[in-house]
Amino acid sequence: MTSSTTVGGSDVDPVSLLLASAREESVPEEFRVTGVMMQYYFVCERELWFLSRDVEIDRDTVSVVRGTNVDDTAYSEKRRSMSIDGMIALDLLDDGRVVEVKPSSKLTEPARMQLSYYLWYLKHVAGVEKEGVLAHPRERKREPVELTEEREKKVEEAIRGIYEVVTSETPPPAEEKPYCSSCAYHDFCWSC
Amino acid sequence: MDRNYHVFSAGRLERQDDTLRLVTEDGEKKYIPVENAEAVFLHGQIDYNTRLLSFLNKHGVAVHVFGWKDYYAGSLMPKRGQTSGQTVVEQVRAYDHPDRRLKLAKAIVEGSIHNMRTNVTYYAGRGHDFDEVIEDIDAAGERLESVTDVNEAMGTEATARKAYYSTFDAILPEGFRLDRREYNPPPNELNSLISFGNSLVYANCVSAIRATALDPTISYLHEPGERRYSLSLDLADLFKPVLADRVLFRLVNRNQIGLEDFETELGSCLLTERGRKTYGKAFEETLERTVEHPRLNRKVSYQYLMRIEAYKLKKHLLTGEPYEPFKRWW
Ligand code: SF4
Numbered sequence: 323m324t325s326s327t328t329v330g331g332s333d334v335d336p337v338s339l340l341l342a343s344a345r346e347e348s349v350p351e352e353f354r355v356t357g358v359m360m361q362y363y364f365v366c367e368r369e370l371w372f373l374s375r376d377v378e379i380d381r382d383t384v385s386v387v388r389g390t391n392v393d394d395t396a397y398s399e400k401r402r403s404m405s406i407d408g409m410i411a412l413d414l415l416d417d418g419r420v421v422e423v424k425p426s427s428k429l430t431e432p433a434r435m436q437l438s439y440y441l442w443y444l445k446h447v448a449g450v451e452k453e454g455v456l457a458h459p460r461e462r463k464r465e466p467v468e469l470t471e472e473r474e475k476k477v478e479e480a481i482r483g484i485y486e487v488v489t490s491e492t493p494p495p496a497e498e499k500p501y502c503s504s505c506a507y508h509d510f511c512w513s514c
Numbered sequence: 515m516d517r518n519y520h521v522f523s524a525g526r527l528e529r530q531d532d533t534l535r536l537v538t539e540d541g542e543k544k545y546i547p548v549e550n551a552e553a554v555f556l557h558g559q560i561d562y563n564t565r566l567l568s569f570l571n572k573h574g575v576a577v578h579v580f581g582w583k584d585y586y587a588g589s590l591m592p593k594r595g596q597t598s599g600q601t602v603v604e605q606v607r608a609y610d611h612p613d614r615r616l617k618l619a620k621a622i623v624e625g626s627i628h629n630m631r632t633n634v635t636y637y638a639g640r641g642h643d644f645d646e647v648i649e650d651i652d653a654a655g656e657r658l659e660s661v662t663d664v665n666e667a668m669g670t671e672a673t674a675r676k677a678y679y680s681t682f683d684a685i686l687p688e689g690f691r692l693d694r695r696e697y698n699p700p701p702n703e704l705n706s707l708i709s710f711g712n713s714l715v716y717a718n719c720v721s722a723i724r725a726t727a728l729d730p731t732i733s734y735l736h737e738p739g740e741r742r743y744s745l746s747l748d749l750a751d752l753f754k755p756v757l758a759d760r761v762l763f764r765l766v767n768r769n770q771i772g773l774e775d776f777e778t779e780l781g782s783c784l785l786t787e788r789g790r791k792t793y794g795k796a797f798e799e800t801l802e803r804t805v806e807h808p809r810l811n812r813k814v815s816y817q818y819l820m821r822i823e824a825y826k827l828k829k830h831l832l833t834g835e836p837y838e839p840f841k842r843w844w
Contacts, residue, residue: 377832378598378727492834510829512809513822514838 336485337478344407344447355484357410360439360477363484364432365501370484371493372507406448412440420444420454422467428500430456434467435480441469442477516552516817518718518801520794522787524559529569551575553721555714557790576724578717580790583699583782586713588742589720598727604831605732618734618830618837619664622748623671625839627655629755630678632842637685637763644684650677668735671751678755686766689773699782703773706783707766710790711758712750714797719746719753722820726828749823752840757816761796770796805844 339353362370401421405411413421422437424430437454444450454467467473487494496502496511505511521527525538534546534554546554548569553576570577571592581587608614631651638644654674661667675695682692682704690704700706720743723730733744735751765771775789785793801817814822823840830837 375600375832376598495835509810509822510825513807513825513829514809 336482339485340481341446344409344443353485354409355439355481357412357436357439359484359488360480361429361432361436363480363487364435365429366497366499366505367483367487367494368496368511369505369507370487371490372510374488377507377510406443410440410443415455418452420452421457422454423457423459427458427460434465435477437467438469438473438477439480441467442474445469516721517550518553518555518721518798519546519551520555520557520791520798521546521560522557522791522794526561527554527556527566528562529566534566534569548573548575553578553717555580555717555794557794558787576721578720580713580717582784584697584713585710586716589717591720591724601727601828601832602729602732605729608831609732609734609738615734616662616664616667618827619667620658620661621837621839622735622751623658623667623674624655625841626671626751626755627651627658627674628839628841629752630674631655633755633759633763634678634681637681642681642684644681647677647681650674664735671735685763690766699780700784701781702783703776706776706785707762707771707793708758710785710793711762711797712754714794715753715758716743716746716750718757718801718817719749719820719824722749722817722824725821726824728824728828728831749820749827752823753820756842757797757800761793761800765793765796808843 334350336353339349339351340355342349343352343354359370359373362373401413401415403411403413415421420437420440422433422440424433434456437456441452441454444452451469454469456465456467458464498512502508502511521536523536523538525536527534527536529535530545532548534548536544536546538544551573554570555578557580567577567590570590574592576592577590579587579589608618631648634644634647634651638648651674654670654677657673658667658670661670679692679695683690686704690707691702692704692708693702695708696705697709700709720730723743723745728745730743730745732738733748736744736747738744771789771792775786775792776783777786778784802815804813804815805819806812807814807822819840826837826840829835
């Protein structure tokens with residue numbers, strides 16, 4: 323197996339590819355990014371690669387449920403869940419803001435980026451501009467997340483990064499990080 | 515989920531509501547909790563019906579049948595919980611690629627030789643003079659580096675194994691003689707014990723492989739289709755010295771298994787029910803032993819080491835990261 327960094331053999335910008343795919347335009351290759359993929363990109367690129375290749379790890383292991391499912395019950399107010407293009411599944415608050423629950427204090431940035439991606443997607447694909455709120459149930463705090471120009475850039479960079487990871491023939495090498503110990507792929511990465 | 519249950523007596527195994535029930539020949543009833551079973555090993559004459567099999571299938575429990583001759587008769591595998599076309603494709607690719615296959619085959623032999631050697635040095639440290647054997651094993655190990663095809667790798671393994679087996683007579687008490695390693699059927703007590711242990715290792719490797727999406731019939735050292743689950747043969751080679759042989763040495767040297775635990779029938783020497791029970795119990799205890807894993811930073815059971823090996827192989831196949839064979843490190 324050779325390592326490859328060629329971007330799928332096309333010169334198309336992954337961001338345009340993603341938008342075209344989302345708009346069902348004809349594209350040289352489909353490219354879709356889910357919210358979970360965006361989150362994983364910031365948690366561990368290797369895990370993202372495994373996920374994109376359907377590398378299932380173990381029939382017994384209950385895979386670590388992370389992210390949006392955590393503390394779903396923490397807020398009693400009404401939330402509407404909606405799914406767009408089968409790609410992103412977001413929760414809307416009554417006031418129309420998109421809410422994302424922050425799973426743990428360590429994973430703030432991945433959750434923030436997932437939320438930013440939703441906002442970006444809504445803006446560029448659906449043509450609606452929304453505000454977001456990152457909920458910290460344990461701390462009973464909320465952080466407003468706005469799609470600034472800077473955040474848009476970061477989302478687009480991440481989309482390009484994700485494209486590179488998922489089209490690469492080999493995964494990025496394992497790197498020990500605090501998250502490893504709670505990762506479903508732990509034994510897979512570290513049994514050597 | 516990883517418990518093995520062994521049934522040694524003769525009788526009928528049946529589904530009783532939501533459990534497994536064994537009715538022995540003298541009418542005794544025993545229940546086997548199925549929820550945490552990985553596999554049921556049948557050693558005696560056991561009757562069962564399709565109702566039982568579909569029940570086990572539903573619960574994901576494998577059945578390993580141990581009969582006569584070389585002991586292992588076959589497995590009834592539940593539908594796999596996991597399938598991955600991609601994994602199988604990568605398995606076949608590696609098999610079909612001469613260099614990649616050879617590399618894997620050599621790695622398995624390398625690990626196997628290392629683990630045999632560890633047993634020899636262990637007993638050399640206990641007053642046996644095995645210098646020559648160690649030299650022979652090391653020579654085989656060196657030859658392995660330059661082999662250019664899988665058959666040669668196989669041959670190197672056989673040479674090392676022959677040297678390794680030559681220590682058994684010295685390690686074991688009077689009465690247990692190997693003479694020559696023979697199976698199908700095993701002609702004497704020691705051959706029989708080795709076969710029984712190896713078949714238990716083999717069946718446990720079948721279970722370990724089943725926990726991944728690897729196809730158990732695509733193998734690298736052994737020729738696919740040589741036996742039903744040839745990938746299990748590959749992995750079992752690594753674990754036989756650590757599991758089967760150590761249990762054997764311990765039981766025989768402590769007189770827990772003696773010549774009276776065998777019966778010879780039509781030229782086959784087979785363990786009696788009592789002998790199988792004793793061995794099976796010691797084997798299961800060994801599977802549960804743990805050792806500190808240097809990379810995982812926790813203790814893992816010997817049984818889990820087989821699972822890890824399947825993961826390592828799968829990881830190599832899917833990512834191209836090198837495969838390092840299991841070598842006893844403690
Ligand atoms: S164990 Fe660590 S390196 Fe491996 S996928 Fe999980 S987080 Fe990434």
